[in-house]
Amino acid sequence: MTETISLHGVTKRYGQIVAVRDLDLTLREGEVVALVGHNGAGKTTQIKMMLGLARPTSGTVRLFGADPAGDGFANRAAVGYLPESVSFHLALTGRETLAFYARLKGFDARSLDPAFAAVGLEGAADRPVGGYSKGMRQRLGLAQALLGAPRVLILDEPTSGLDPALRRDFYSIVAARAAAGATVLLASHALTELEGRADRVVIVDRGVKIADGSLDELRRIARLPVNVRLRPSGEFARKGWRSLGDGSFETSVDPDAKLPLLARLLSDPADVADLSISEPTLDDLYAHFLRREAA
Amino acid sequence: MTAIPDAISETPRRTASRPTVLILAAKEIREGIRNRWVLATTLLLAALALTLALLGSAPTGTVGASRLDVITVSLASLTIFLVPLIALLLSHDAIAGEAERGTLLLLLAYPVSRRAVVLGKFVGQLAILSTATIVGYGAAALAVGWNLGAAAWIAFAAMVGASVLLGAVFLALGLLASTLVRQRSTAGGIAIGLWLLFVLIYDMAFLGLLVASGGHSLPASLIDTLLALNPTDAYRLLTLGAGGAGGLTGIDALADHTALTPPILIAVLLAWTAAPLALAALVFARREL
Numbered sequence: 001m002t003e004t005i006s007l008h009g010v011t012k013r014y015g016q017i018v019a020v021r022d023l024d025l026t027l028r029e030g031e032v033v034a035l036v037g038h039n040g041a042g043k044t045t046q047i048k049m050m051l052g053l054a055r056p057t058s059g060t061v062r063l064f065g066a067d068p069a070g071d072g073f074a075n076r077a078a079v080g081y082l083p084e085s086v087s088f089h090l091a092l093t094g095r096e097t098l099a100f101y102a103r104l105k106g107f108d109a110r111s112l113d114p115a116f117a118a119v120g121l122e123g124a125a126d127r128p129v130g131g132y133s134k135g136m137r138q139r140l141g142l143a144q145a146l147l148g149a150p151r152v153l154i155l156d157e158p159t160s161g162l163d164p165a166l167r168r169d170f171y172s173i174v175a176a177r178a179a180a181g182a183t184v185l186l187a188s189h190a191l192t193e194l195e196g197r198a199d200r201v202v203i204v205d206r207g208v209k210i211a212d213g214s215l216d217e218l219r220r221i222a223r224l225p226v227n228v229r230l231r232p233s234g235e236f237a238r239k240g241w242r243s244l245g246d247g248s249f250e251t252s253v254d255p256d257a258k259l260p261l262l263a264r265l266l267s268d269p270a271d272v273a274d275l276s277i278s279e280p281t282l283d284d285l286y287a288h289f290l291r292r293e294a295a
Numbered sequence: 296m297t298a299i300p301d302a303i304s305e306t307p308r309r310t311a312s313r314p315t316v317l318i319l320a321a322k323e324i325r326e327g328i329r330n331r332w333v334l335a336t337t338l339l340l341a342a343l344a345l346t347l348a349l350l351g352s353a354p355t356g357t358v359g360a361s362r363l364d365v366i367t368v369s370l371a372s373l374t375i376f377l378v379p380l381i382a383l384l385l386s387h388d389a390i391a392g393e394a395e396r397g398t399l400l401l402l403l404a405y406p407v408s409r410r411a412v413v414l415g416k417f418v419g420q421l422a423i424l425s426t427a428t429i430v431g432y433g434a435a436a437l438a439v440g441w442n443l444g445a446a447a448w449i450a451f452a453a454m455v456g457a458s459v460l461l462g463a464v465f466l467a468l469g470l471l472a473s474t475l476v477r478q479r480s481t482a483g484g485i486a487i488g489l490w491l492l493f494v495l496i497y498d499m500a501f502l503g504l505l506v507a508s509g510g511h512s513l514p515a516s517l518i519d520t521l522l523a524l525n526p527t528d529a530y531r532l533l534t535l536g537a538g539g540a541g542g543l544t545g546i547d548a549l550a551d552h553t554a555l556t557p558p559i560l561i562a563v564l565l566a567w568t569a570a571p572l573a574l575a576a577l578v579f580a581r582r583e584l
Contacts, residue, residue, distance in 0.1 A: 051404045053584045074406050081404040087397040091329035092322075103318045104405045144401075 002029045003065075004152050004183040005050050010059035012045050012207075019045040021207040023059070027185060029151070032178045034198035035187040036286060042207040043187040044084065047154055050185075051081060063152070077105050080150035084157045084187075086141035090130030094121060094140055097129055101144045118173065119143045120166070134161040142170065146177070153177055153184045159193060171197050191282040201282065203289050211289045215282065222288045224280035225252035230265060233273040248274070315407050319415025320422065327385075327423040336381050336424070340431030343377065344370055348435040362439055363447035367454045370432055371534040374458040375527050379465040379494055382424055383486035386469030389416040390579065391482040400584055409580040413474070417466055417572060424462040429455055454534045460564045464526040465489070467571035474579040497525045519555050526567040533560040 005027040012020040020042045027033055035043050048054040049061045052068030063079070066072025088097050094116070099109035116125045119139040129137065138161045145153060153174070159167045174197065178184050188194055194201070201218060203211040211218055230241070231248040241249035253261050258277070265272060280288075327333045347369040390413070393399040402412065432455050436448075472485040501521055505513070522528040532555055555563070 048400075048584060053400065053403055055583065073408070076404060076406040079404070081401065083397070083400050083404070085397065086401060089322075089326055089396075089398065091326060096325065100318065100322050101405065103313060104315065104402075104407055141401075 003027070004029055004063070005185075006060075006062045007046070007049070007056075008060045008062075010046075010049065010056045010061060012042075012049060012054065013057045018207050020049070020056075023204075023207075023209055025202065025209065025212070027152075027183045029181050029183055030178055031200060032174060032184045032186065032198050033200045033202060034194045035185055035202050035204065036189075036191060036194070036282075037204035039189075040206075041204045043204060044156060045207075046204070047081075047156055047185070047187060050154065051076065051079065077148075078151045080145035080147065080153045082141045082145040082153075082155045082158055085160070086137060088129045088137065088140065091128060093126050093128050094132070095125045097140065098125075098143055098147070102147055105148050107148050115143050115147060118146065120169070135163060135166065138162055139166070142173075146173070149177075149180070149182075151182050153182055154187075155185065156187045157189070158186060159188070159190060167193065191286055195282050201285075203286060205290055205293050208293075210293045211285075215285070218285050218289075219255070219280060222280065222285050223255060224284055224288055226255055226258045226280070227252055227278040228258070228261065228265075229276045229278070230272060231274040232271055234271055236271070315411040316415045316418060319407070319412060320419035323416055323419025324422050327419070332385065333423050333426060336385075336427035337430050339381075340377070340427050341434045342431075343373055344432050344435030345438055347373060348439050363436060363444075363451055366436060366439055367447070367451045368535060370435065371454050371458070371531070374428075374454075374461060374534075375531060376494060378424070378428065378458055378462045379527065380490055381427070382420075382462045382465035383469040383472075383490055385420045385423065386416070386466045387473050387482040387486035388479055389420070389470050390473040390575075391476060391479045392473070394477065394584075395479050403584065409582075410576040413470060413572065413576045413579055417463075417470055420466050421459075421463055424466065425459045428458050428462065432458070457530055457534050457561075457564075460561070460568070461526060461530040464564055464567040464571075465493075467568045467575070471571040471575040471578070474575045474582070493525055493527050498528065501525075501528070515553065519553055522553065522555060523560075523563045526564055529555070529560045529563045529567070533557055533564070 003026055005025075007023050007025045010020055010023045010025075011018065023042075023046065025046070035046070037043050045054065049056055050063060050068065052061075052063070052070075052073060055069045061068060063072050064075045066075055068075060092100075095112060098112050098115060102109040102112065102115075112125070113122070116122050119142050121136060121139050121143065124132065124136060129140065132140065138158075142155075142158065145155065155174075159170055162170060171193075174184050174186070178199075186194065186198060195215070198215070200214055201211070202209060211221070213221070227250060229244070229248055229250045230236075236249065238249060241251045243249055262275075262277075265275065324333075344366075348366045390399065393402065403409070432451075436451055468489055469482075469486050472489065473482045476482050476485065504521075522532055532553065536553075
């Protein structure tokens with residue numbers, strides 16, 4: 001797959017503060033990448049460097065093979081960006097606002113109805129942005145990011161302010177763009193939401209990348225225990241199990257021990273009334289990698 | 296939000312793209328119209344100009360030929376105070392305000408150069424200011440009478456043109472202030488400081504210097520330099536020193552001795568516009584967000 005964005009040995013200092021330290025990161029076509037970290041972990045600084053809004057103190061940043069702060073500046077026409085807490089001029093209507101951004105990218109500003117429909121703003125296009133709710137502004141922000149089918153989509157906290165139903169639609173738009181070959185970078189704290197939506201997770205902490213891989217890969221590296229919950233139908237040797245009070249029991253096992261345990265439990269299916277397994281969530285993984293970094 | 300894959304993946308047609316500067320200027324003008332800036336400045340200038348015109352035409356009585364000249368002189372004096380103030384109020388917000396409202400980050404993520412942003416803001420604001428000046432002053436001139444002779448009209452038109460040029464100078468200065476600092480309030484403070492300096496303090500100091508020297512010992516070249524170093528003085532000399540207006544103001548006494556001819560004065564004002572603009576573009580291009 002073709003690289004769209006790459007950072008090599010990138011360090012960014014603001015005075016004494018090191019916002020990003022010696023970062024290597026490559027994003028490819030068709031990938032949905034989650035960029036995860038605390039506030040102040042350096043996510044937004046990384047994004048600014050990818051867009052050429054900030055220059056690295058050392059190292060190189062490439063957007064479609066060129067420096068986004070230099071020669072590659074025109075490459076930004078193929079990038080859609082949704083900043084964290086996006087804002088617009090309040091006196092202009094949604095249509096005027098979107099038309100302005102479309103013109104800046106060199107697109108026809110008269111055929112914007114599909115763009116409004118895609119984010120569910122058909123009815124509000126001709127109203128001033130000042131009267132929009134937070135969710136509607138976020139949708140307008142998304143509409144401008146999606147203008148012209150960009151090859152790279154960079155979305156900073158994209159689902160903040162969207163209600164749950166809209167979030168699901170939002171992720172289906174993201175999936176559609178990735179299926180069409182775009183790189184999608186999602187910077188977020190909303191970890192549970194990203195589960196199953198991101199092909200790859202990059203965890204950053206205090207400017208340093210501490211994990212990078214698919215969710216499965218990260219689970220393998222982390223070797224976090226798997227939770228097994230069981231409701232026996234008859235007698236049960238409860239050694240090593242916690243009782244949950246409602247007749248069911250819970251235990252944690254290493255990932256390697258999961259299948260042998262299940263095989264043993266299910267050797268006589270009649271003994272088991274119910275069984276559920278929960279793999280470590282992205283939240284658990286995130287906490288694990290942060291702990292490991294702190295240690 | 297109905298996710299229609301067709302609607303999303305559909306690429307809007309590319310058009311023969313308008314220059315970025317014009318797109319940005321058009322948005323500036325649209326915002327100016329929408330937030331009533333255009334209306335307010337036009338009405339303010341028209342109201343003050345009309346007041347001056349009606350008051351100013353009274354003492355000359357029936358000597359109609361010079362009535363427009365009187366208005367030209369009155370409006371030029373009005374311009375020196377008001378136009379720089381309006382220009383600074385408009386422009387100090389241009390970059391700092393967008394940065395503070397959070398719209399700058401998104402704008403600069405688009406394929407627009409920083410220079411185009413500075414220039415686009417300037418062009419848009421200049422259009423707003425020119426409209427207000429031409430319409431406002433024009434209304435006053437028409438109220439006094441349109442059949443006042445070609446020479447008076449030419450002098451009037453020259454004054455309006457010079458006023459727009461003075462506005463351009465202070466738009467550029469305000470834009471520079473707007474790129475130099477992070478906060479709108481700081482940019483606003485600088486703008487007020489610039490206005491006080493160029494409109495009030497400089498002239499008082501200049502006057503003090505002339506009085507202290509007894510009006511004789513200062514070489515003409517020094518006086519010329521001091522006049523050229525303040526755009527409002529260059530404007531004053533340009534509009535009040537020339538034509539029929541000169542005799543009304545006494546400025547022609549000064550104008551007789553100066554080497555600053557109208558073309559030089561226009562060049563001075565253009566330089567006062569170009570230099571802050573170039574500096575603003577340079578500062579802004581280096582700025583990290």
